[in-house]
Amino acid sequence: MSQRGNRWRMRLLAGTILALALPPAQPRLGAQEVDLGKLRSIAAAQHEIVVTLLNKKEFAKAAEEANKIFQLKWPADQEPVLLEELLRFSDQFRRNAQSALALRMLQSNMGFFRANKSQVAIWKDMGYLHQGMGQPDKAIECFKEAIRLEETPPIKKLP
Amino acid sequence: MDCRLCSDELTAYLDGELSAADATRIRQHVEACPPCQDELQALRGAADFVESHVQAVEPVPEIWNNLRARIAAMPAPADRSGFFQFLVVNRWAAMLATLASTAVLALGLWGYLAHQAAQQALESYMNDYILERSVAERLYAVQIRQWRNLTSVAGVNWVPVSENPFVDQRPVSLANPFVSEER
């Protein structure tokens, strides 16, 4: 059973090496024609690159490569997947004592997320990061922003 | 009351969750209505069956022993006053103390109370979220622990696999790595 897993991983690794060997893929896609399959391929490769860089502790470079995923011209229905990915990366940076970098990554990529729900999740994560960094003032501001964007407002009038 | 309305309320009736008035109405309907009587009986029967045969487990001592050890290694419980209380509340308290006239004081008091409520709601919102995140962090720690235990077992080759959301979780062909293959 584990052989199947190993084979899959080897193939993915081979694919990554291939992707790394090629020149960086600039998504030269027309605004109208968005090939989802192609986007996913690019993103898949970028994901592996980011993970590799994280394992090598090259955090700044990892953040740079991560940004490239969110800059692609994704259709709106991919947003939940992308949100998961963004927050997943944020977690990994935070756990590696790179909260500041995580914050910057969230701030730079927030603009690519249209849905209120996504933005709420991002603001909350930022609040959590600030709280972990001992910045309660900034944390509160982030949570207030999240509340303002909530679809069913939990609080009527913000303090 | 018709049967459809009644049947929706039967579980709440059995659980004692209806108001006295509603409960009476249901009881009266059921007494006069055989199908609803059967329904009530069936629900009651199922509930009794589950209750009398549900497995219960007892907490083993290990749970507490491990817990005790972890608590000892923990920093002191979170600051009792909460980390936001030092902020705006104090500013309001100070402002209140300096207000002179009753009218302004009344407005201030109303504003203060409204503010208190909003402040507490905000705190709940934040605490709920931070609680969720703490749970996630702990589960992550549990996963790491499980992984470490597994990797220490001789001959087992477990590797952290990065969940790539852009790839179908099926083996891909070597020729084109980003095309999922039919299994």
Added chain:
Amino acid sequence: MDKRSLDPDGNTVDAASLTQWIGRAKEGDVGAFQRLYDLFARKVLNFIYRMVASAEEAEDLTQETFATVYQKLATLKDDARFEPWLFRIARNYVYQRYRRRTPPMVSVDDQDEEGRTTAELVDERKGPLEAFESEELERVVQRVISDLQEKYREVFILSAIHRLSYQEIAEIVGRSLPSVKTDIHRARLQVRQRVKDYLKV
């Protein structure tokens, strides 16, 4: 009839003592915290156990739940809401253990094994059980509960087994009272149907 007296988990304690222990536990008094553990561990363990159908996992998650309780106790403003708050935490663990926002720490294959833990308790026999010894009936009940969709399973367990009030259940699952009431009713209808199915010879 007092619902609490039907609570199979036993142990009711007066609100005043509970508040006292919570207060002391907030200050770091481990003895007081142990009292809270003694009072609620069985309930929490059984709730989690019925949700995840694995005794080992339930033990792990119970431990984690109380560890979180100890650390976050200060954030509980109203001591009277301790029990719903406690269950909320336990519930968080139950749901989050599937939602991985992190790289899983084991290979893809291991997840198959995890998926099978539900079967640990349930008899692998094919059709409805024929001999009705009490052990078999326990298995039927566990199967019935495990068959329920998570949303219905949790409100069923909380209402029918733990006998919490609908208000408390609404607080624990974070939904409105009417919505919870409907879900509880639906869950019980499903249970009634399945019990009937499983007991048919």
